Amino acid sequence: MIFARYKELALLVCVGLTMIILELVRRKKLGVRYSLVWLGVTVSMGVISLWDGLLDLIRRSIGAVNPSSTLFFLGILFSLVILLHFSIRISEYSQQIRLLAKELGLLRERLERRDRGEGPPSGGS
Template sequence: MSSTLRLVLVIGSVLFFAFIINMVRTKKLELKYALIWIITSLSFVVMSVFPQTVFFISKILDVEVPANALFLCIIFLLLLMVFALTVAVSRQAGRIKRLVQEVGLLKADTEGKNKAPEK
């Protein structure tokens, strides 16, 4: 790997890490959702500073080309992220449904109390 490419990767990885930290700090991203991104950005920093890790991973996975091993790991990580976000969306959909039902019941209850019995 050329030194220019390593420098670009290190700078990009550090900027991505700083961006995620800034999003958490300004409360635009919750920490529980940012943890996977923080871990991902730190792994990018490690892989760009120490490219031997990519060769090590490719050797463990028995993949000839290290770039293919890297793509395999990234695809697996993205699948994990999508699954985690799908679980979070499903949970939120259930909560929203329950809240809508509660608001509907409360609204019906208050409208029933506001109507005076007609004689």
């Protein structure tokens, strides 16, 4: 179970985090797509801190002894999921950037050839 003071602290963190996220979105530093994920985190943190029985329910359903270890478990699980998500994104962006760099090189070659007044390559035939 969570003691009263921890509850207030948790709520404070939730509200603070929510405000930071909204401000980041307003300043266009954070995309709406990612802000939803993080708002989801703050909302579930708020729900867990306000609804006393919920954490205990989750604790019993996964067979954990301690509510705080349950909380840590959920936190680590979330971190892993979001890390995997970012790895996927980085791979995707890397592939897109590589393709763009290649197209840029190809276009520049074509442009330079045109500037020199050359036609398409003949293949030496």
